[in-house]
Amino acid sequence: MRFNVILCATAGLAIAGSASADVIATFGFTDLNGAYAPSSSTTGTFTANVGALTGGDVTRISPSSGTAEFATGFLALATSANVQVNLSVSKTSATEATGSGTLVITDIDGDTLTADLSGLWQTPGFGVVFFSGLMGNVYFNDNGAADGTFNGTNGSFDMDLPGNPPYTGAFSQLYIRFSGGFFTSAFSGQTVSTDGQIVPAPGALALVGLAGLAARRRRA
Ligand SMILES: [Ca+2]
Numbered sequence: 001m002r003f004n005v006i007l008c009a010t011a012g013l014a015i016a017g018s019a020s021a022d023v024i025a026t027f028g029f030t031d032l033n034g035a036y037a038p039s040s041s042t043t044g045t046f047t048a049n050v051g052a053l054t055g056g057d058v059t060r061i062s063p064s065s066g067t068a069e070f071a072t073g074f075l076a077l078a079t080s081a082n083v084q085v086n087l088s089v090s091k092t093s094a095t096e097a098t099g100s101g102t103l104v105i106t107d108i109d110g111d112t113l114t115a116d117l118s119g120l121w122q123t124p125g126f127g128v129v130f131f132s133g134l135m136g137n138v139y140f141n142d143n144g145a146a147d148g149t150f151n152g153t154n155g156s157f158d159m160d161l162p163g164n165p166p167y168t169g170a171f172s173q174l175y176i177r178f179s180g181g182f183f184t185s186a187f188s189g190q191t192v193s194t195d196g197q198i199v200p201a202p203g204a205l206a207l208v209g210l211a212g213l214a215a216r217r218r219r220a
């Protein structure tokens with residue numbers, strides 16, 4: 001009996017350990033330059049691009065770690081380094097919209113991290129707007145000279161991550177805009193922060209989806 005309990009506890013720890021090790025890379029950027037161009041009263045296109053104060057990093061976690069740091073103000077260094085978020089906005093209510101699009105993060109010599117984005121825009125009020133969603137088709141692309149390395153303005157890591165791409169992951173984004181409501185008119189120059197976590201496909205996120213489905217079936 002006691003042996004079984006210990007065995008179960010050990011198995012639980014092993015699962016917990018492998019779950020946290022599933023995240024192979026992360027990224028985060030602050031002070032991106034956000035803009036919105038409406039195409040109708042309920043639809044439009046949101047973009048976030050590098051501004052004068054943008055900074056952040058892309059970090060490889062597993063199995064060896066390394067960080068490509070994009071120093072605050074890296075735009076002025078005039079390298080290939082770039083961050084581009086492009087998301088559709090399709091309002092389903094006064095406080096919610098669906099969105100899909102793309103993310104491209106470019107290192108200083110032109111290599112890219114690319115992902116498809118799909119998720120939900122939401123506002124709890126007070127001008128606070130969140131986008132949360134999933135990333136699919138996540139690739140590290142070794143463009144131009146084959147250096148195999150994702151280079152920040154400081155630091156770098158080997159792009160040969162574990163598992164087979166495309167990877168998947170999760171993406172979130174935030175801005176606060178006191179005036180103008182929830183995608184009611186065009187804006188630009190809006191400070192935006194964004195971050196994400198990348199896992200090997202068809203990793204933990206697919207399992208979470210299946211578990212959710214099973215739970216719903218049990219309740220039904
Ligand atoms: Ca390259």
Ligand SMILES: [Ca+2]
Nearest residue numbers: 109111149151
């Ligand atoms: Ca590179």
